[in-house]
Amino acid sequence: MNDAVLTETAASNRQTLRRLLVVALLMFGFGFALVPMYEKICEVTGARNVFLPDDVSTQNTQVDFSRKVSIEFDANVQRLEWTFKPVEPYLDVHPGEMTQVVYEIRNTLDRPVTGQAVPSYGPREAAQYFKKIECFCFQQQTLGPGEVRRLPVVFVVDPALPKSVNTITLSYTFFEVAGTRKNPG
Amino acid sequence: MSAVIDNHGHAHDDHHADHGHPPGLMRWVSTTNHKDIGSMYLWFSFIMFLMGGVMALTIRAELWQPGMQIVQPEFFNQMTTYHGLIMVFGAIMPAFVGFANWQIPMMIGAPDMAFPRMNNWSFWLLPVAAILLVSSLAVGGAGVGWTMYAPLTTQAGPGMDLLIFAVHILGMSSIMGSINIVTTILNMRAPGMTLMKMPMFVWTWLITAYLLIAVMPVLAGAVTMTLTDRHFGTSFFNAAGGGDPVLYQHIFWFFGHPEVYIIAIPAFGVVSQVIPAFSRKPLFGYASMVYATSSIAILSFMVWAHHMYTTGMPVAGQLYFMYATMLIAVPTGVKVFNWVATMWRGSLTFETPMLFALGFLFLFTLGGFTGLVLAMTPVDVPLHDTYYVVAHFHYVMVAGALFSALSGVYFWLPKWTGNMYDETLGKWHFWLSMVFFNITFFVQHFLGLAGMPRRIPDYNLQFTAFNQISSIGAFGFGLTQLLFLYVVLKCIRSGEKAPDKPWDGADTLEWTHLPTPAPYHTFENPPTVK
Incomplete structure (x- = not known):
């Protein structure tokens, strides 16, 4: 080349x-x-x-905003020297809405007492629609002499609650737990 | 035929000039000879092939049974990542660039590549990139997958930075090599060698080199964006800053799909030389072959999002990419038809190069069919990221590209070394590869159809049997490639002297105009092509 x-x-x-x-x-x-x-x-x-x-909608689609349900809070003690009452006696909630309420208990005795709360519902068929997420009734409560405690309940009412139910009564009864009393001295 | 005598004599005249190169290692560091550089590319790719193979066997050993056996999940992910990157960028691509360096100047009657010094640079960047890539394992690696999807890559450790720089250097090497190849083919053909008289292998490399020049810079851009997202506060792929990780996938696959054909098209080229030679007939439909290859290359730019059906594309987009992808089957079908028609009524013999070419033809076509299955959006959605996809692309990458490269090595080894390889061992190599390949990958179709996901080190109990079959095949396939190394070394050291034209049907310039072995300098006076 x-x-x-x-x-x-x-x-x-x-x-x-x-x-x-x-x-x-x-x-x-x-x-x-x-x-x-x-x-x-x-x-x-x-x-x-x-x-x-x-x-993305910020609205919670699980809450039924079309209706309200009245929740009445009731508190009883059975053979127990405690005062026990809800802070608010009743509340209107939407089904599906997560709600927190507070109960107050006071041990009026001069010794420690262990109690257990048992819930009941009125009307009875409301029980399966009333979902407690947090409740003082899940455990035994031990209060010292004269102690005051404010205890929460967190719950949701299932939106599947029948339309006929407009009011639910949540009633707690505190019992002293047998065998937990310490003999003085 | 006087050209043979002339060139032979000429080579001898220049014999002393030939050995002007420095002794020892510096000869290889400073060489600008296309044959030296071609050999270095081929040896480099073989070393990378063994390294990637060891990684593949690590994967298969871990998948021998369910539960974690020998490696940690992070390391398993790194193995799948590095196996992919090393095999694609370190083994298959450099192997075909090695063929291009050796063959293109000899096939078009040019004395060397257009830019010999740049050619040296293109090669010597590769070991640098390979060292960067492998050393990133020492700083924690990056188990991000060879596709390097954001946002995993923007959050990975420092190994990712080394990976990014390695990809940059590999890209530079490829671009320089491709510019060299295009310039050589366009400007340095012997008189009378018109474009449509070029051997098919040269055509496929011309098209491939254009593809590389077009898409390697896009990959470089994609990893650069990843790098600036990681360290310089940009938000190309960071949703919190207004970016979009899906954008990365679009940019990557705009490179990634043509990349598939960058690997496949030179493989088509080798097979288009081998099949006519052993059929003793010219290639059937040469012109349609050229047009089919060009249309595959052009279509490859328009189908990238078929890798992304599950990203939430609009239905119109899915339909477009589905039909466009299926369209590629038409020119590919033309090529397969032409190879079969070349053999039709040919006087066939089945030496090792032909066996590998036929293995390519069968298995690549099978891989093409599973590609068509995956092109269909509704079918792809459940198969996305399963072993079905793994089986599909290993049929086109291993049985396609690798078998074609092995075919090319056996085909041209006599011309390169001057010696014949051991035909019996070559045939053993082919049959063992063929059997073990199918044991490894055929069962993976079933694993994928049954829902086994890829890139996961553990699997459900019912997949055990097929995974064990696949692992046995993988170890057999890996060991068989050591036989290939032995065959090549034996050929170089003690093979029988090969004639100038050992294959009856071979008709390109390196067989008809050059002695065996090809002298260090060839075609300093260009041959005239009628």
């Missing part, structure tokens, strides 16, 4: 090299151009507008 041909080939090789390098650089830029293109395509096609927050 003579020198003239070699030089000519080398020159055209360099030209091809430059062109291909430009293509490579443009494609590097194209990678970044895909970012605004993607956002635009999502916006135009309505697939998703990445600039808007997701359209």
Whole structure:
């Protein structure tokens, strides 16, 4: 191969090299151009507008806002020298809504007493729809002499509660737990 | 035929000049000879192939039975990640670049590649990238999957940074290599070698190199965005800053799908040389082959989101990508038809290169069919990320690309080394590979259909039997490749002297115009092609 041909080939090789390098650089830029293109395509096609927050409802769909149920709180003691009462006597709640109420107990005796609360419901068929998530009745409560305690109940009324039930009475009765009394001295 | 004598004589005249290269290791560091560089690419890819293979066997050993056996889940994830990256970027791609370096100048009658110095750089970047990649395991690695999806990558440890830089360097190497290949093919063909007279292997590399120049920079951009998201406060993929992780998948697969064809198209090229040679007939439908390959390359840019059916795409998008993907089966079908038609009424012989080419033809077509199954959106949704996908892409990557590369090595080994390989051992290599490959991967179709997810180190009890079959196959396949190493070493050291044209039906310039072994410098005076 003579020198003239070699030089000519080398020159055209360099030209091809430059062109291909430009293509490579443009494609590097194209990678970044895909970012605004993607956002635009999502916006135009309505697939998703990445600039808007997701359209997720903040409303709790599990709560039935169309009706209210009255909950009456009742408190009794059985052969026990405690005072026991709800802080609020009644409350209106939506079915499905999580609610917390507080009961107050006071041990009027001068010795520690262990008691256990037992719940009951009126009407009786409401019991299966009344879901207690947290309740002082889940454990025995031991109060020192003259101690006062405020105890929570967290509950949800199942939205499946029959329409005929407008009022539920939640009634607790505290019993002293047998065999826990310590003989003085 | 006088060109043979001329070139042979010429090579001998320059014999002293040939050995102007430095002695020892520096010869390989400083070489600009396309044959030296081709050999280095091939050996590099074989070393990476063994390394990726050891990782695959670690995966298969862990999956021998359910529960955690030998590795921690983090390390298992790193193994799947590095196995994928090393096999794609370290083994298969450099292997075909090795073929390109050796063969393209000889097949088009050029003295060397267009930019020999840049060629040296393209190769020597690879070991650097490989060291970066593997050393990232020492700093905690990055078990993020070879696809490197955000947001996992934006939250991974420092191993991820090394991985990103390794991908950058691999990309630079590929782009430089591709520019070299395109320039060589466009500017340095022998007189009379028009584009439509080029051997099919050269055509496939011209198309592949264009694909590489177009998509490697996009991958570089994607990992650069990951890097700036990690360290420089950008929010390309960070939803908290207004970015979108799904965007990463779009950019990645805009690179990733053409990448599939970057691996497959040179494999088509090798097979398009081997099948005519052993059928003793010219390639059937040469022009349709060129057009089919070009259409595959163009279509490969338009189908990327078929990897993303489960990202919540609009139905119109899913339909478009489904039909566009199925469209690729048409030009691919043309190619398979042409290979079969080339063999039709040919006088066939079944030496090792032909066996591997036929293995390619059968198994690649099978992998293509499972690809069609996965192209269908409603079918893909339950199969997404299951072993069915693993089986599918190993049929096209291993039985497709790797078998084609092995076919090419056996085909050109006599020309490269001057010696014949051991035909009996070659046939053993083929049959063992064929059997163990299918034992390994065929059962994975069933595992995937039964719902076994990929990239998970543990599995449900009922998958045990098929996983054990697959693991046995994997170890058999891995050991068989050591036989290949032995065959190649034996050929180089003590093979029988090969004739200039050991294959009857081979008709490209390296067989018809050059002695065996090919001299260090060839075609300093270009041959004239009629």
